[in-house]
Amino acid sequence: MIALAFAAPALSDLRAALDDATLESAAILLCEPVLEGAQARILVKKAFVASDQDYLERSAVRVSLDPKFCLPIEKAAKQSGLSLVYVHTHPTVGHPDFSFEDDATEAKLAEYLSWRCPGVPHMALLFPKDAPARCRVLGSAQPVRVLEIGANLVAATEDSQQPDTDRFDRQIRAFGKDGQQRIAALQVGIVGLGGTGSIVAQQLAHLGIQRFLLIDPDEIEISNLNRVVGATPADVGQAKVAIAECMIRHIRSDADVVAIAGDITTRSVARRLSRTDFIFCCTDTHASRHTINQLAYQYLIPAIDLGVAIGASGDQTTIGSHVQMLAPNLPCLWCSNHLNAHRIREELMTEEQRTSDPYFENGAGVEQPAVISLNGTTASLAITMFLSAVAGIPSRPRYLAYDAVRGRMNALAVTANPDCPFCGPDSTLGVGDRAPLPGRPE
Ligand SMILES: [Zn+2]
Ligand SMILES: [Zn+2]
Known part of the structure; x- marks a missing residue:
């Protein structure tokens, strides 16, 4: 299992910075990958939240970032062997999961990063309105747990395993x-x-x-x-x-x-x-x-x-x-x-x-x-x-x-x-x- 770990309060800060009542928002995270066999712990190092001028397109159902915003971050990842996390929001209720359009965009991005920043996992993180965060390895269905670590260990994603309700x-x-x-x-x-x-x-x-x-x-x-x-x-x-x-x-x-x-x-x-x-x-x-x-x-x-x-x-x-x-x-x-x-x-x-x-x-x-x-x-x-x-x-x-x-x-x-x-x-x-x-x- 892969975990994406934020030092508190970086996750709450990111969610607050991306909050918009009507428009999708986006950010890119630079992260330190810690690989251990099939498992990985990806430590969030820095968040780059897009400003108004960094969007090529921005609506309630779509968001697209200007390459001028993305390229320097991707270059930094390549130079230091860092993982990238592409973050976006779904600002309206009823869209709790990645869309078909997200799937298509990610597939292209994953292909691009496989030669641009190879050897480390990259991820997509979604903050849907009024629903748990979703995170996956970019261009795949492999789930990633999202955690914020401070005085509490907060899981932003849902844990899939159901507890044994008789025993516990x-x-x-x-x-x-x-x-x-x-x-x-x-x-x-x-x-x-x-x-x-x-x-x-x-x-x-x-x-x-x-x-x-x-x-x-x-x-x-x-x-x-x-x-x-x-x-x-x-x-x-x-x-x-x-x-x-x-x-x-x-x-x-x-x-x-x-x-x-x-x-x-x-x-x-x-x-x-x-x-x-x-x-x-x-x-x-x-x-x-x-x-x-x-x-x-x-x-x-x-x-x-x-x-x-x-x-x-x-x-x-x-x-x-x-x-x-x-x-x-x-x-x-x-x-x-x-x-x-x-x-x-x-x-x-x-x-x-x-x-x-x-x-x-x-x-x-x-x-x-x-x-x-x-x-x-x-x-x-x-x-x-x-x-x-x-x-x-x-x-x-x-x-x-x-x-x-x-x-x-x-x-x-x-x-x-x-x-x-x-x-x-x-x-x-x-x-x-x-x-x-x-x-x-x-
Ligand atoms: Zn989406
Ligand atoms: Zn100390």
């Missing part, structure tokens, strides 16, 4: 058939299938997620059995992703699970997440969380980071956790002060580098306390935040801190650093494969 009856009563449909359409990535990740996987499978991508390099150890949901003594020595896959299949026999027993700080492994629609970061190292943080903004894939802490310093005891969503317009983990550059450097060192580095402190090597009840609370907070972002349940916070000692839950507000290289306006936000991911190359 009680959920449909909570967030409607539309909400259930939106959940079911997503492929979710879970990084870390230990204490929190296994509970996240279990809840998502119950909720109706069918497609999963699981990443964890570790195997089940005897000391994990106190908290990894789905693991039994017989599983010691098995990959954590295999145990999670098995648990998901017990809940949903039709699940489509890709299990990768690899390390997210290896770039080729992290890049696999570019095919997902939503990521849960359930790891406990700074390097892995830094990777997911950057990836979420760079590939416009919303993520939720879960952090649990149990500790004591002097007579101060800490038992708590935080849950933070990462997406355009929300501050990243650097802006909320959750990452430490020194720790990232240490965690990415090879064994050889560690032994030869006089400053190596092995801060990451110490086993931390871990208790299932706190993991369960944290995973549940993250899943409720996910449901709010995806299915629209009215729960506003995108950054929560839970303090078990005082029995408090606080919605935190952090201001993003405008110069942040990961989430700021001049950052790697939305650049896709143009910037390298952190970590080791292979």
